[in-house]
Amino acid sequence: MQLDTIVSAVKAACESRTPLRIRGAGSKDFYGGLLAGEVLDVSGHCGIVAYEPTELYITAKGGTPLAEVEATLAEKGQMLAFEPPHFAGATVGGCVAAGLSGPRRQQAGAVRDFVLGVKLVDGTGQMLSFGGQVMKNVAGYDVSRLIAGSLGTLGVIAEVTLKVLPRPVAETTLVFACDATEAIRRLNDWGGQPLPISASFWHDGQLWLRLSGARAAVEAATSKLGGNSTVNPEKHWNSIREQTHPAFAASPLWRLALPSTAPCPELDGLRAIEWGGALRWYAGEVDGDHQAVRVAAASLGGHAVLYRAPESLRCLDGAFAELPPALLALHRRLKKAFDPQGILNPGRLYAEF
Amino acid sequence: MSSPDPAFSTDLAALAARLRLFLPPHCLLLGEEDLRPYECDGLTAYRELPLAVCLPETEAQVIDILRTCHSLGVPVVARGAGTGLSGGAMPHAQGVVLSLARFNKILRVDRAARLAVVQPGVRNLAVSEAAAPYGLYYAPDPSSQIACTLGGNVAENSGGVHCLKYGLTVHNVLRIRVVSIEGEAFEIGSEAPDAAGYDLLALLIGSEGMLGVVTEVTVKLVPKPELAQVVMASFADVAKAGDAVAAIIAAGIIPAGLEMMDKAATAAVEPFVKAGYDMNAEAILLCESDGTPEEVAEEIARVTEVLNAAGANEIRVSQSEAERLRFWAGRKAAFPAVGRITPDYYCMDGTIPRKRLAEMLSSIAAMETKYGLRCANVFHAGDGNLHPLIMYDASQPGDWERAEAFGAEILELSVALGGSITGEHGVGIEKINQMCVQYATPEIEAFHRVKAAFDETGLLNPGKAVPSLHRCAEYGRMHVHHGDVKFPELERF
Numbered sequence: 042m043q044l045d046t047i048v049s050a051v052k053a054a055c056e057s058r059t060p061l062r063i064r065g066a067g068s069k070d071f072y073g074g075l076l077a078g079e080v081l082d083v084s085g086h087c088g089i090v091a092y093e094p095t096e097l098y099i100t101a102k103g104g105t106p107l108a109e110v111e112a113t114l115a116e117k118g119q120m121l122a123f124e125p126p127h128f129a130g131a132t133v134g135g136c137v138a139a140g141l142s143g144p145r146r147q148q149a150g151a152v153r154d155f156v157l158g159v160k161l162v163d164g165t166g167q168m169l170s171f172g173g174q175v176m177k178n179v180a181g182y183d184v185s186r187l188i189a190g191s192l193g194t195l196g197v198i199a200e201v202t203l204k205v206l207p208r209p210v211a212e213t214t215l216v217f218a219c220d221a222t223e224a225i226r227r228l229n230d231w232g233g234q235p236l237p238i239s240a241s242f243w244h245d246g247q248l249w250l251r252l253s254g255a256r257a258a259v260e261a262a263t264s265k266l267g268g269n270s271t272v273n274p275e276k277h278w279n280s281i282r283e284q285t286h287p288a289f290a291a292s293p294l295w296r297l298a299l300p301s302t303a304p305c306p307e308l309d310g311l312r313a314i315e316w317g318g319a320l321r322w323y324a325g326e327v328d329g330d331h332q333a334v335r336v337a338a339a340s341l342g343g344h345a346v347l348y349r350a351p352e353s354l355r356c357l358d359g360a361f362a363e364l365p366p367a368l369l370a371l372h373r374r375l376k377k378a379f380d381p382q383g384i385l386n387p388g389r390l391y392a393e394f
Numbered sequence: 395m396s397s398p399d400p401a402f403s404t405d406l407a408a409l410a411a412r413l414r415l416f417l418p419p420h421c422l423l424l425g426e427e428d429l430r431p432y433e434c435d436g437l438t439a440y441r442e443l444p445l446a447v448c449l450p451e452t453e454a455q456v457i458d459i460l461r462t463c464h465s466l467g468v469p470v471v472a473r474g475a476g477t478g479l480s481g482g483a484m485p486h487a488q489g490v491v492l493s494l495a496r497f498n499k500i501l502r503v504d505r506a507a508r509l510a511v512v513q514p515g516v517r518n519l520a521v522s523e524a525a526a527p528y529g530l531y532y533a534p535d536p537s538s539q540i541a542c543t544l545g546g547n548v549a550e551n552s553g554g555v556h557c558l559k560y561g562l563t564v565h566n567v568l569r570i571r572v573v574s575i576e577g578e579a580f581e582i583g584s585e586a587p588d589a590a591g592y593d594l595l596a597l598l599i600g601s602e603g604m605l606g607v608v609t610e611v612t613v614k615l616v617p618k619p620e621l622a623q624v625v626m627a628s629f630a631d632v633a634k635a636g637d638a639v640a641a642i643i644a645a646g647i648i649p650a651g652l653e654m655m656d657k658a659a660t661a662a663v664e665p666f667v668k669a670g671y672d673m674n675a676e677a678i679l680l681c682e683s684d685g686t687p688e689e690v691a692e693e694i695a696r697v698t699e700v701l702n703a704a705g706a707n708e709i710r711v712s713q714s715e716a717e718r719l720r721f722w723a724g725r726k727a728a729f730p731a732v733g734r735i736t737p738d739y740y741c742m743d744g745t746i747p748r749k750r751l752a753e754m755l756s757s758i759a760a761m762e763t764k765y766g767l768r769c770a771n772v773f774h775a776g777d778g779n780l781h782p783l784i785m786y787d788a789s790q791p792g793d794w795e796r797a798e799a800f801g802a803e804i805l806e807l808s809v810a811l812g813g814s815i816t817g818e819h820g821v822g823i824e825k826i827n828q829m830c831v832q833y834a835t836p837e838i839e840a841f842h843r844v845k846a847a848f849d850e851t852g853l854l855n856p857g858k859a860v861p862s863l864h865r866c867a868e869y870g871r872m873h874v875h876h877g878d879v880k881f882p883e884l885e886r887f
């Protein structure tokens with residue numbers, strides 16, 4: 042698919058004020074606000090544009106399957122360090138737009154930390170290019186990172202450049218038996234020490250810890266920490282990254298981002314803890330009081346996302362935590378700056394824009 | 395220095411009267427001799443006297459200052475320590491300098507959560523000093539870290555030797571408190587790993603004081619590595635040194651620091667620091683490894699192997715902390731060392747893809763002849779961030795103009811090679827024309843719309859960071875990018 046097809050589709054939609062629903066592979070249709078508008082399928086705009094292993098970046102068109110990107114990197118022993126899921130068809134544009142990261146986020150950083158540049162089709166059909174392919178660039182406002190997690194509300198991602206990293210030389214996984222409170226305590230304690238921890242996951246009385254790095258460092262940390270080694274670490278972490286692990290089999294599923302040291306909120310249904318204690322997953326009752334979840338998360342200094350839930354529930358008060366008035370006003374003005382007619386994925390992030 | 399800005403004309407008496415209503419006398423400077431120290435930042439070639447300097451002590455005063463300036467239409471330039479190197483904190487002739495110097499308290503160090511909450515006037519190094527008793531530190535370490543402030547670091551998205559492995563300011567700040575030009579305070583980010591809505595933190599960091607005034611910063615602290623060791627390698631050929639950098643990365647190693655100095659820089663620093671650098675080398679590479687002792691031993695062995703294969707003449711590994719610091723001393727003192735051998739120098743800050751290093755350095759050598767000025771090169775080789783130091787003598791007529799043109803040519807070449815006009819010092823007033831080279835009209839217009847979303851009347855740091863389209867047209871570099879038009883496949887509209 043040619044870029045000008047996307048450009049003319051957006052231009053036409055802008056003129057007729059027709060809402061567009063940007064779609065990569067649709068693997069994220071469950072996420073965020075309700076889907077509205079005519080489908081703009083961008084999956085055909087695909088292909089790797091440039092890959093320079095020694096410069097540590099890869100540039101791909103928005104519709105490129107993540108699996109293709111990861112396979113290309115793997116050939117040179119490199120990876121997307123934020124570990125996004127790359128199952129059935131998910132695209133790199135959708136990955137950046139959704140802004141979700143996987144298990145290694147705690148050590149390596151989130152999607153936004155790896156975005157070096159984007160080419161966007163804004164809501165008027167204009168091509169814009171921000172950032173670039175170098176690690177350091179502070180010329181102009183950092184619009185590329187703003188795009189990460191914007192759920193397609195600021196522009197269609199035509200092309201994106203991501204920083205890549207070498208795969209660690211050695212990796213091992215340790216398992217400990219403990220309750221949630223103890224898991225949070227231990228994770229924060231370990232987090233303050235120079236240990237090569239690259240992922241953590243707690244579920245049902247078991248805490249899994251992944252160590253990555255130089256062989257000697259992993260071995261030294263293993264003997265220091267104790268714990269057991271699991272049978273198939275790769276399969277285990279993949280099931281967390283792709284959320285096929287039974288811990289995620291709940292609906293509705295709440296995702297709470299909290300300060301890593303926050304105690305367990307007074308909520309039923311704790312399913313899993315990730316990211317050194319900072320990410321907590323809860324199962325909630327369909328007709329339960331879901332404001333309670335939002336309030337609990339906010340009172341602990343974080344926020345809650347209604348991650349996977351029936352439409353009826355997402356309708357009620359949106360998937361994402363409410364913004365304070367000053368920030369909501371800023372969001373509206375930024376949305377207008379990139380999409381003056383409000384045609385791109387309206388309501389997908391917030392009902393207000 | 396700059397031409398008068400017709401957009402603003404301030405009634406100083408009215409302004410001062412309003413400010414006196416809530417600012418005690420010691421927080422308001424109006425006399426010329428008091429204003430003089432604020433006329434420039436680290437880029438001393440550009441100077442301007444402000445009408446007034448405010449030194450608030452509380453956030454409530456910051457709010458009142460901004461409200462006052464907003465209602466009177468007075469430009470405001472925030473200022474940290476004034477170590478900026480792009481003229482970002484240079485005052486506006488019709489405006490107020492809002493100094494955050496008195497916001498110098500570390501409010502909280504949370505050992506368990508590994509974070510610190512600090513006021514914007516706290517010096518970068520002071521954060522690591524406060525965290526040291528807990529075995530933690532703040533990773534971004536600009537060379538100016540003993541002086542520069544966290545507020546300035548946030549505004550410039552500052553980096554340092556460690557940012558190859560540990561990231562820039564944007565990767566290490568969790569939350570900021572900001573006051574808008576209308577005097578409204580709000581918080582962006584949180585102590586949780588992400589926040590709801592757009593990533594405004596990414597937008598604010600590196601925005602050069604154009605979108606809001608930062609009044610509080612929460613930073614991430616990381617565990618101090620048990621050990622750090624540095625390998626020093628000398629090369630008879632700059633291109634070989636550049637290739638060695640690529641070879642290290644290709645081997646899957648991300649060192650804690652990877653820095654290079656050329657012969658001119660080594661010649662300037664060796665007599666100054668006596669680090670034992672190889673004076674015959676065309677380039678010296680410093681490669682630091684940190685982590686557990688086991689990890690460091692393994693990495694140093696691999697790096698040494700790669701450097702040997704890349705044709706290094708001499709390789710030395712620091713055998714003690716004192717020796718490690720000595721190896722670094724020259725790189726860290728490169729600016730003052732060059733300052734001793736020339737009356738003035740002009741420090742540039744461009745980034746290029748690493749593989750274009752040799753090409754860039756030979757072009758700079760040709761420019762030395764063209765402009766009749768010497769240039770020493772020190773750079774963050776690991777991420778392709780160059781700091782050419784152009785030596786000149788401000789007392790010689792024409793010298794500064796040639797240095798300025800020399801610098802502009804380096805920046806424009808950086809863009810042509812696929813890089814950026816600034817890696818860490820910001821655009822400020824200095825590189826405002828080169829923004830027209832790096833970006834085309836649609837992006838510059840988008841930047842203006844972003845600015846307007848935060849500061850509709852354009853009172854925060856006017857004239858900096860993002861050029862007006864009019865200015866680009868005058869500079870004559872509109873639309874030209876990499877020597878040709880952007881997106882040639884698209885129709886022009």
Ligand SMILES: Cc1cc2nc3c(=O)[nH]c(=O)nc-3n(C[C@H](O)[C@H](O)[C@H](O)COP(=O)(O)OP(=O)(O)OC[C@H]3O[C@@H](n4cnc5c(N)ncnc54)[C@H](O)[C@@H]3O)c2cc1C
Nearest residue numbers: 063065066067068069103131132134135136138141193198
């Ligand atoms: C740990 C984890 C587990 C996950 N588990 C699951 C799971 O079990 N099932 C599942 O279905 N998903 C899951 N996801 C999410 C999803 O698979 C990925 O985030 C994926 O990368 C989305 O890509 P996509 O191409 O399918 O996006 P889409 O679903 O097509 O789009 C996602 C969003 O991005 C926008 N968008 C897409 N392309 C562009 C573009 N080019 N420009 C601008 N906006 C664009 C869309 O409008 C939409 O708002 C998971 C994510 C994480 C982090």
Ligand SMILES: Cc1cc2nc3c(=O)[nH]c(=O)nc-3n(C[C@H](O)[C@H](O)[C@H](O)COP(=O)(O)OP(=O)(O)OC[C@H]3O[C@@H](n4cnc5c(N)ncnc54)[C@H](O)[C@@H]3O)c2cc1C
Nearest residue numbers: 474475476477478482536537543545546549552553603608
């Ligand atoms: C010898 C030397 C070495 C240097 N080395 C490095 C280096 O290695 N890496 C690097 O990145 N930089 C380096 N710098 C540049 C400089 O130190 C950094 O840009 C630093 O972040 C500036 O901090 P400051 O407090 O001095 O800010 P100032 O110079 O006072 O201000 C810089 C900009 O930030 C804005 N600002 C300041 N405080 C606030 C606030 N609270 N809210 C909003 N805006 C604000 C100002 O308006 C201005 O635009 C070096 C400078 C020198 C002199």
